[in-house]
Amino acid sequence: MHIVDGALSNPVVIGGAVLAAGGVAMGLRALTLERIPAAGVLSASFFVASLIHVPIGPSSVHLILNGLAGLVLGWAAFPALFVGLLLQAVFFGFGGLTVLGVNAVNIALPAVLTGLLFGPMIRRGSPLSAALWAGIGGAFAIVGTTAMVAGSLALSGEEFIAAAHLVFVAHIPVMAIEGFLTAFAVLLARRVKPELFTTFAEVRT
Amino acid sequence: MRRLAMILALCALPLPALAHKVIASVFPSGDSIEGEIGFSNGDMAVGQTVTVYGPDGAELGTTETDDDGFFVFTPAQPVAHTFRADLGAGHVADVTMSAEDVAKILGQEPIVTETPEDRTPAAPVSMSDQQRAIMAEIVRDEMRPLRREIAAYREKNDLQSILGGMGYIAGLFGLGFYLAARRKLKDAA
Numbered sequence: 301m302h303i304v305d306g307a308l309s310n311p312v313v314i315g316g317a318v319l320a321a322g323g324v325a326m327g328l329r330a331l332t333l334e335r336i337p338a339a340g341v342l343s344a345s346f347f348v349a350s351l352i353h354v355p356i357g358p359s360s361v362h363l364i365l366n367g368l369a370g371l372v373l374g375w376a377a378f379p380a381l382f383v384g385l386l387l388q389a390v391f392f393g394f395g396g397l398t399v400l401g402v403n404a405v406n407i408a409l410p411a412v413l414t415g416l417l418f419g420p421m422i423r424r425g426s427p428l429s430a431a432l433w434a435g436i437g438g439a440f441a442i443v444g445t446t447a448m449v450a451g452s453l454a455l456s457g458e459e460f461i462a463a464a465h466l467v468f469v470a471h472i473p474v475m476a477i478e479g480f481l482t483a484f485a486v487l488l489a490r491r492v493k494p495e496l497f498t499t500f501a502e503v504r505t
Numbered sequence: 506m507r508r509l510a511m512i513l514a515l516c517a518l519p520l521p522a523l524a525h526k527v528i529a530s531v532f533p534s535g536d537s538i539e540g541e542i543g544f545s546n547g548d549m550a551v552g553q554t555v556t557v558y559g560p561d562g563a564e565l566g567t568t569e570t571d572d573d574g575f576f577v578f579t580p581a582q583p584v585a586h587t588f589r590a591d592l593g594a595g596h597v598a599d600v601t602m603s604a605e606d607v608a609k610i611l612g613q614e615p616i617v618t619e620t621p622e623d624r625t626p627a628a629p630v631s632m633s634d635q636q637r638a639i640m641a642e643i644v645r646d647e648m649r650p651l652r653r654e655i656a657a658y659r660e661k662n663d664l665q666s667i668l669g670g671m672g673y674i675a676g677l678f679g680l681g682f683y684l685a686a687r688r689k690l691k692d693a694a
Contacts, residue, residue, distance in 0.1 A: 304527065307597045333685045340678030344671050351667060383677055387670045 302350075302388070302403055303449065305396030309456040316402030316452065320382065323408055327378030335373060338496065339380040342369040347384035351392065363474060367441030368482045370411030371419055371434060372489075372496065377411040378404070402452050410444025423497045427490035431483040438482025439475040446471050528656050529598035531588060533610045534645060535638065537579040541653075542570055542590055542598045549574025550592055558587040560604070583608035 308316075331339060342365070349363040369377040382404045388394035395403045418437035422430040450464030489496045531540035543549035555576050557565040565586065570576045580586055586607055590598040608614060632640075 304597060306599055307591075331681070331685075333682070333689055336678055336682045336685060340674060340682075343678065344674045347670050347674060348667060383674060387673055391666045391670050 302395035303399050303406070303452060305398050307456070308399060308402060308452060312452055312455045313398055313402060316399070316405050318401070320401035320404040323378040323405060323412070324382050327375045327380075330375035331379060335376050338372055339376050342372060342377070343380040343384045346381055347387055350384075350388065350394070363478060363481070364407060364442065364445065365478065365481070366407050366411035366445060367414045367438035367478060368485055370413070370415035370441060371422060371437055371482070371486065374415040374419065375412055377415065378408045381408040381411060406448040406452060407445055410441045410448060413444060414441040422486050422490070427487055430490050431487035434486035435479040435483030439479035442471055442475045442478050527592060527596045527598045529588065529590070529600040530652065530656065531600050531602045532652075533606055534577065535641065536610060537577050538586060538602055538607070538610065539575060539577050540588055540600065541574045542576070542592075543574045550590065550598070553590050553592060555588050555590045558589060560585045580607050580610060583611050583613045
């Protein structure tokens with residue numbers, strides 16, 4: 301999920317940086333006072349979740365939780381995930397500073413999309429149906445991210461189909477786990493703190 | 506249940522370790538350059554083509570890693586050698602050996618712009634070249650696991666850094682919160 305420095309061609313890196321800047325600007329406009337604490341918590345959970353590697357079979361995967369961030373924050377997921385990525389690059393050399401823009405777009409854009417597509421579903425209806433949609437949303441965000449990663453590699457000259465297949469297959473377990481986690485998180489939030497979703501809907505302009 | 510079985514079956518496919526850092530290192534080995542390429546979780550890059558570039562970007566040759574991720578390249582010129590391997594899926598290994606080190610291997614003066622230091626290797630007279638080569642071989646073999654341990658250790662995410670990162674996040678969002686609140690109070694006034 302984290303593309304490293306030097307793997308992408310310069311136009312892709314620059315394009316990613318421009319897109320990321322735009323996304324962060326959009327996100328900061330959407331980051332209202334009520335949303336800041338939630339953004340901080342989700343930023344921290346993304347930061348930690350992608351450092352914990354879960355060994356599955358011969359390989360190991362890490363969670364991303366960008367679907368949940370998108371569902372709760374909408375556009376504000378962009379700065380939240382960007383901060384997490386920046387700190388990972390600085391502290392652990394995860395990804396890199398030059399490809400920060402590309403990585404941010406790859407992870408945050410699917411998050412925002414998930415928020416726009418599935419956000420309305422989880423704000424109305426029973427908590428149970430909200431959880432179901434959230435599960436689909438959580439998996440969808442990972443699918444989006446794998447497609448974006450494969451796309452950025454393809455733009456730099458790698459075979460898209462091969463790259464996409466590789467990244468996609470490796471992340472099937474992640475999709476399943478993220479789907480479950482997002483579903484349960486939303487279920488819990490709807491039961492315990494339903495205003496988490498409604499406040500933001502009213503604030504949304 | 507069926508889903509779980511499918512997931513496990515898919516995971517059993519030999520997959521490259523994604524979402525790991527690439528580790529690459531080179532070191533002198535007798536009259537050639539030895540190096541290793543792998544991932545931070547201990548998986549080594551097997552059968553990976555490594556391309557060697559000079560300081561001017563000219564290709565000096567290629568080599569391939571063996572089953573343990575090791576590769577050997579015999580240099581011909583005393584210039585800086587850069588070893589690059591594309592492991593796919595956004596993982597690139599890139600490691601350089603300086604001109605001095607390559608020159609040492611070749612036993613020549615390095616071709617660099619700055620003046621090289623005066624090196625007079627004190628060769629003990631009591632040992633023949635062959636004995637020294639054997640000694641060096643033994644030491645290298647002993648060092649190899651140690652080098653790997655150190656590389657793996659460097660990659661360990663320790664709790665301190667994670668907590669530090671979380672502290673940064675809390676601080677950043679706290680600052681944002683403060684600024685937003687101040688703006689709100691100004692608007693209200």
